[in-house]
Amino acid sequence: MVTTTALEAELLELAGAVPDPELPVLTLRELGVVRGVRLRGADAVEVDLTPTYTGCPAVEAMSLDIERVLREHGMREVTVRRVLAPAWSTDDITDEGRRKLREFGIAPPRTTRDTGPVALRLGPTHVGTGMAEQTADPDPVRCPHCGSAETELLSRFSSTACKALRRCLLCSEPFDHFKEL
């Protein structure tokens, strides 16, 4: 059992309240990337941060933001450690985080049953199959704008590696989907 002091809990709260640099509607706690905070003396602290994707370029900005916030709170020495195990999963995004993503216009990830992408059997000449895909999938990606379950995949990779680009077949709006990982 890891015991946490009151100060550590307070610092964890502060580090977790830092907004994600790419999705500022989410905090790092809601994204599930702050793994722990350990005091290393009266005013020195170590923070464990895990990247969403191995190559996520936002990790450096997150580290700098955490260092700044904890220094402002009286810490003289802040070390942000990058930890890989256990691997981050979109299941680590909190319910509150999922709600905020949807409000921001991004379809939140579905809870993963297994690991990796959901296997789809798509036709060879078109990347999305609309209704066919929806009926085949008991847990479809819903449009964050109108809530429709009738959406199609436009591209497996969107503005960042963690998102796919989809389009709603009902309201015709394109939208990002936070891919299950």
Next chain:
Amino acid sequence: MTATVSASAALALGDDALVLSHRLGEWAGHAPVLEEEVALANIALDLLGQARVLLSMAGDEDELAYLREERAFRNLQLVEQPGGDFAHTIARQLYFSTYQHLLYADLAAGDGPFAPLAAKAVKEVAYHRDHAEQWTLRLGDGTDVSHERMRLACAELWRFTGEMFQPVEGLDADWAGMEQAWLESIGAVLGRATLSVPEGPRTGAWSAGAGRQGLHTESFGRMLAEMQHLHRSHPGASW
């Protein structure tokens, strides 16, 4: 399995990821559609992230990437092959991501020094493999032109695929089992894409494990010149 990192294994895996990442980055500004431009750049970014972790296990990532000569690189010859037309890039992706997914899954199941990275990266690579499979289906089972180009690309890169299953020093993996699984997976995808599995040897005496031994093909030197030029001309440059 030992917990000490084998530098040669870290270099082999790290160089595969680094070199393919650079090759995919060459599509920036040239991809057939905007979505594909973004997809290839995102795959390249995933691979670059893996390369940074792996090369850091072997030494200083910048020195290793920017200051080594061609003969010191340990990547497979497959990943250094030029992008060619889009079909060649997809064939290279199909062959490599299928291999990398099998290898990372195998390493993730163990308790060696590469297990944490492999457990994370295997989920990213699953998307790379899916991307390559879907494009193989679309091009192979597409028009006469796309079918012929995809057939040619798969055939031309076939001779670089045997090297993937030469055991890597310091990596405890089931190479024979992986090769069998790779052949089955590739055969199934090509079949669904109305393509045949290429004929001809998957390796030769001249190329068996050659990339892993530091022997590379002609275009690799030119790729390295472009990749390393800025850092060598302006050491420590940043922006």
